[in-house]
Amino acid sequence: MPAYRAPVKDTQFVLDAVVGLEKYSNLEGFGQATPDVVKAILEEGGKFCENVLAPINLSGDIEGCTRHDDGSVTTPAGFKAAYDQFVEAGWGTLMADEAFGGQGLPYVVGTAFSEYMSSSNMAFGMYPGLNEGAQAAIEAVGSAEQKHRFLPNMVKGVWTGTMNLTEPHCGTDLGLIRTRAAPQDDGSYKITGTKIFISAGEHDLSDNIIHLVLAKTSGAPDNVKGISLFIVPKFLVNDDGSLGARNGVVCGSIEHKMGIHANATCVLNYDGATGYLLGEENKGLRAMFIMMNAARLGVGVQGLAMGEVAYQNAVDYARDRTQGRALTGPADPAAKADPIIVHPDVRRMLMDGRAFNEGARALILWGALQVDLAGKAATPEERQLADDLISLLTPVIKGYCTDLGYRIATESQQVFGGHGYIREWGMEQFVRDARIAQIYEGTNGIQAMDLVGRKLGANGGRGTQAYLALVNGALADARGDERLAEIAAPLEKALGDLQAATMWLLQNGLANPNNAGAGATAYLHLMGIVALGHMWLLMAGASHAALDAGTTDTDFHTAKLVTARYYAQRYFPDARALRAKLEAGSEAMMAMPVSAF
Amino acid sequence: MPAYRAPVKDTQFVLDAVVGLEKYSNLEGFGQATPDVVKAILEEGGKFCENVLAPINLSGDIEGCTRHDDGSVTTPAGFKAAYDQFVEAGWGTLMADEAFGGQGLPYVVGTAFSEYMSSSNMAFGMYPGLNEGAQAAIEAVGSAEQKHRFLPNMVKGVWTGTMNLTEPHCGTDLGLIRTRAAPQDDGSYKITGTKIFISAGEHDLSDNIIHLVLAKTSGAPDNVKGISLFIVPKFLVNDDGSLGARNGVVCGSIEHKMGIHANATCVLNYDGATGYLLGEENKGLRAMFIMMNAARLGVGVQGLAMGEVAYQNAVDYARDRTQGRALTGPADPAAKADPIIVHPDVRRMLMDGRAFNEGARALILWGALQVDLAGKAATPEERQLADDLISLLTPVIKGYCTDLGYRIATESQQVFGGHGYIREWGMEQFVRDARIAQIYEGTNGIQAMDLVGRKLGANGGRGTQAYLALVNGALADARGDERLAEIAAPLEKALGDLQAATMWLLQNGLANPNNAGAGATAYLHLMGIVALGHMWLLMAGASHAALDAGTTDTDFHTAKLVTARYYAQRYFPDARALRAKLEAGSEAMMAMPVSAF
Structure with a gap:
């Protein structure tokens, strides 16, 4: 295990x-x-x-x-x-x-x-x-009243919550939603429709489940401007806070999925269920995106989390498993074979994981700080800056960290050879679980479009400029220390590629929006490489400082510097390639007639 | 489905x-x-x-x-x-x-x-x-006698065969094999030991299963030089060809795996089973590699095969699924949304698949031709050349085509959004099935080491020189046609990177073999990009020729040229990045003490 x-x-x-x-x-x-x-x-x-x-x-x-005949799930x-x-x-x-x-x-x-x-x-x-x-x-x-009624038990965890967006014909394009909300005399609504892919939609962990459901009220515009958000509790909640009648929402089935088997992914059937409008009518999407943005950071965390646990187990295996001999001569002559961690190509897979995990952890926690600062910083300017930065970086954290988390989980599985393919070793589960993070809460393609189509130019590009200035500032700070050049120099080059790609998108995306779409994923990855590189520059600086100050923890900081160097050598080269792909534009991507595929 | x-x-x-x-x-x-x-x-x-x-x-x-209590498998x-x-x-x-x-x-x-x-x-x-x-x-x-006894029924398929290499403690490093073969007076051997990961090791499809088993004879050197190969039939075969007694080989269990569930992956327990020496004693590895080389090409085919079927289904889905609007304005104004194939980022995933699949199909069939020519070409020189080429390219076909097959299967799954994660759509199966091809018949890391450590310098680099000359020849042929420049120019650049990387390996791998190991996977991918690019150049030339000749099949050849252009723009840029990673060498990869991971 x-x-x-x-x-x-x-x-x-x-x-x-x-x-x-x-x-x-x-x-x-x-x-x-x-x-x-x-x-x-x-x-x-x-x-x-x-x-x-x-x-x-x-x-x-x-x-x-397990779903039971009565719709309950264990x-x-x-x-x-x-x-x-x-x-x-x-x-x-x-x-x-x-x-x-x-x-x-x-x-x-x-x-x-x-x-x-x-x-x-x-x-x-x-x-x-x-x-x-x-x-x-x-x-x-x-x-x-809603906060008072629902939040204390949700915070405690005796009740749990869900997000209900997707319907069978409607995923990314929420304007297509068909679930209806009919107003009742008492101010509540009757909710009717089918929602799918509802994670944690039904289970036996909590006493009540508070579903937040997107639906259209009668007469609302039949597009994204007509979507409202509703609270639909599994059990109605009495005024004294006790549980009342079972509401008209039932789990119709649970999905058989590639992974995250222990989380019930439900089809939820709403049949005149009682719901309460949350926020303003027709403003449901805005409220849902409050959830979504936090959820997207949380999904980025899952990418890191799978990379980390897969890496840890690959290290353990590479230390224990003996097979073959070091290329430079037997590392353990008394044994019949050396541990496979002596092999450079095994090291490559481990170092890929380490360099991503530690860089992503820094980026994610730095991003989480921006969420805090956006709400709590002392001045409006600081709050605005933090909000600009995290708005820009949220799709990068979600998209890049989950693409890489999957890649690292796969590489870590590879360290195990055939054993990695066998269930009992647990490595293949990490790969299967990691895979969903690239898909849900907006596929990574959607993240890329959010980045390029919305975030990049928001407020006249204010956030983008602020972010580029931030990384440039870190580079300026690093110039005093020659030892940082091995990471600063390639970061500067990658940042140049990012700036050039940004300019290219501004110039060519305007003329033909397909150019922006065609380069979106490459751009997101390019920004991801720069963002982790920025973190590695800061971490390398901190480790040099700690060693200079005579830390006793030399092993930790020396390892940090080796990993920074590995990141510099093995991750930055892709920046130039991504820029070249982006600058190729959309012509060859869009030239094929649909019938010719 | x-x-x-x-x-x-x-x-x-x-x-x-x-x-x-x-x-x-x-x-x-x-x-x-x-x-x-x-x-x-x-x-x-x-x-x-x-x-x-x-x-x-x-x-x-x-x-x-399903394995039954008697060891049989359905x-x-x-x-x-x-x-x-x-x-x-x-x-x-x-x-x-x-x-x-x-x-x-x-x-x-x-x-x-x-x-x-x-x-x-x-x-x-x-x-x-x-x-x-x-x-x-x-x-x-x-x-x-062995051919006469076993081959006719195996060819017919009423009997099937297996390869038995791996043991619990012994995968890549076959010198560690513990299975023993004790000679008997009648010239046969008694085989005793445990083999694992035996694909198709036990099943109900054929009347007999002919296991080929690596084992060590009594007194043989306890390393790779002491391995012999044995024929161990599930049922002994009488002189008249009829089936005799059940032999002492039993399926102890079948593995629960990430994929290829319908193929029984068996633990086979040999308990004094009757075996017959196949080939010379202590020369078993050589005979096994006859199987292995064919098997490695076959695994490369699996990579292509998964990329192809996943791509086909992604195309179907992208044509049918409507969601959102084309960036350039509604493609189907009468409907509420456009088919997702209008979105550039969806196109990107489809074109990635198409460009790989068609290029890989060409490379694999070209490689298969070399196998034919190595055995059957008219002159010894032609046979030698074909053998040199396929020896060099076998690890590339196995390693690159399976790495890319997995990537394309994953990207094709991504086209389905959340539905791609659900079992009934079948896309996640392609990803799980494709995954094994990167692992078995020698992990892709082993392929890379085979390429860099053995094939590259074999016979004084004769095969490598021949291959580089072949691609250079194709480039020279293309110079007459300006229309081919869009693929020829980046191929020439990538070939330059491959040549530079080759030189780097020759110079730096000798001084420190870890440099060769550290760059092996990057080198394999770099050669893969060039090899598919070479195929795309040939195919683009053929399609131009067909169009010039007035083919009626303009759609097919026009699509071929678009895809060639896409390959040129979107695959070649990685060549330079791979060279940069390779030239970074092994220092940062090997610097970390084992205890610091």
Whole structure:
């Protein structure tokens, strides 16, 4: 069975060296996040994930969820007990508002914990993950009464939440939604329609499930401007907070999927179910995107999480498995063969994983800090800057980190040779689980279009300019230290490619929007390479500083510098290739008549 | 359920334009392969795959194989009936020697058919595929008596064959083999040991299973120089050809795998089983590599096959699924949304697949021709050249075509959005099935080491020089036609990168062999890009020629030229990046102490 060790030390390094958590102790919620508190959360949270969630990950995959004839769904053995422990320990309350029973800690701290949860058991982590998204939407646009009625139990975790967007004929293009909401005299609505792909849509972990459902009210425009958002609880909630009648929403079936078997992906049939308008009528998409943006960062975390746990197990295997001899002569002459970690091509796969994981962890926690700052920074300018940055980088974190998470999971599986293909080793589960993260919450192609079509030019390109200035600033800071040139020089070159690609898109996307679409994925990956490279420059600087200051932890910082160098040599070269693909434009991509495919 | 259409027309184009089948009609076996015969084989073979094998692919994946308490194994519903049809129609006899009941057709023709078989049902195709490998070894090194006893029924397909290399502690490093062969007075051996990962190791399709087993004889050197190969039939074969006693080899269990569920992957326990030495004692590895080389080409075919069938289904879906609007304005204003094939990023995924599939088909059939020519060409020089070329390119075909096949299967799955993750659509099966091809018959890392460590410098680099000269020759031929510059110019640049990388490896791999290991995978991919590019240059030339000659099939050739252009713009840029990674060397890859991972 695969192992998992929460990378607490690396998280702390990032919080210190990249995020600079202590700098923000004057901000709301950050004051409580003292180094001791954060350390305790990471260590205890890590233990919970290692000891409670990881042991039921493989068994959960094999058993999967079971739907019964009455529409109820049972999660795999051990999930209910683990979830009870999760609720008992209050792990779901970290980031929630204190007004509703949360601990009010920064988003960046909760995000660090959520990586551990996904690494140890991605399917499990989705239940609280979706709950958090639903809470965020209610908190943002719900009435005081709605918040009071639903949030305390959701924060506690005794109730959970879901997001209901997709219908059989309608995924990305939400204007096509057919689910209807008929207004009732008491101000509620009757919701009727079919939703599919509803993660955590029905299960036995919580006492109630609060579905947030996109639907069209009678007479609303039949496009994206006519979509409203509704709260549809599985059990109606009485005024005293107790559970009332079973509502008219039933799980019609659960999907047989490639992975995340332990999370029930439901078809939900709404048959005149009672729903309550959440936020304004016809403004449902805006409210849903509050959930979506947080969810997209959360999906980026899943990419990292799968890369990390797959990497860890590949390292263990490469140390233990003996096969062949080192090219430079036997490493262990007394044995009949050397451990395969002596082979450069095995090292390549491990270092690919390490360089991505540590870079992505830094980027994601830096991104989570921007979410905090966008809401809590001292000045409007700082809040605006943070919001601009995270708006721009959200599709990059979602798209790049999940594409790479899948690639790293696959490469880590490859380290195992034939054993990697066998279920009991658990590596193939990581690949299957990682795969969904490239698809849901907007496919990575949609992320790329969001980046190129919306984010790049938003507010006259303000966020883009701010981001390029930020990386340029880091390069300027690095110029004083010759030792950083090995990472700074290729970063500068890649940044130049990113700037050139940006210019190309501005010039050619306007003339023919297909040029923007044709280059979108290449552009997203190019920005991902720069974004992780920026993080590696900061981390290398911090490790040099720590070594200069005489840290006793020389092994950690020396390894950091080796990995930075590996990233510089092995990730940056793709930047130029991506730019070349982008600049090829859309002609050859679009020239084929549909009939000729 | 996914569909499959055998790409007969494209196969014929390749056989005509790239392979030039008719040029070789003077060679053994080629005379029978007239255009009419080949057309009939491809069309009838295609129909068999479309109508018999494809319909049981998804159901076979879901049901999988079942092992019973007595060690017997049942294949999924429909497999036995389909296999009976396969035998009845003689599909397994295409390439086999006429002396043993085969049709004696060229390997290139059989290879074309095997692509269709793998696309339609990869798990099924493995049963005859392994049988062919076993036949090849017996034919190459068996005694006349052994050939007579085993080959006719194996060719017919009423018996099947297997390859037994791997043991629990021993995969790539065959010197570690522990299975023992004790000589008996009658000249036979008693084989004892445990073999794992034996594809098609036990099943209900054939009357007998002929296992070829690597083992060490008593007193043999305890390394790769002490390995012998044995024939171990499941049922002993009497002198009159009838089946005798059940031999002491039993399937102990079957593996639960990521994919190819309908092929039984067995643990085989040999307990004093009767075996017959095949070839010379202690020369087993050499005989096994006869099987292996054919098998590696066959695995490359699987990569292409998964890319092709996944692409076809992605095209169908992209034509049918409506979602969103074309960036340039509604393509179908009367409908509520456009088919997603209008979106450039969807096109990107489709064109990636098309450009790989058609290029890989050409490379593989060209490679199969070299196998034919190595055995049958008129002069020793031609035979030597063909052998040099296919020796060099075999690891590229295996490694590059399976890495890309997995990538294309994944991208094609992505076209389906959330539906791609659901089992009933069949796309996730293609990804899971494609994954094994990167692992078995020598992982792709081993292919890269074979290429860089063995093939590149073999015979003083004779094969490498011949290959570079071949591509240079094609470039010289193309210089007369300005229209080919759009593919020739980037090919020339990529070839320059390949030559530079080759020089770098020669210079730096000698000084430190870790440099060769560190660059091996990048080098293999770089050569793969050049090899497919070479094919695209030839195909573009042929399509221009056909159009110039006034072909009525303008759509086909116009599409070919668009795809060639797409390949040139979107595949070649990676060549420079791969060279840069390779030239970074091994320092950062090897610097990390094992304890620091």
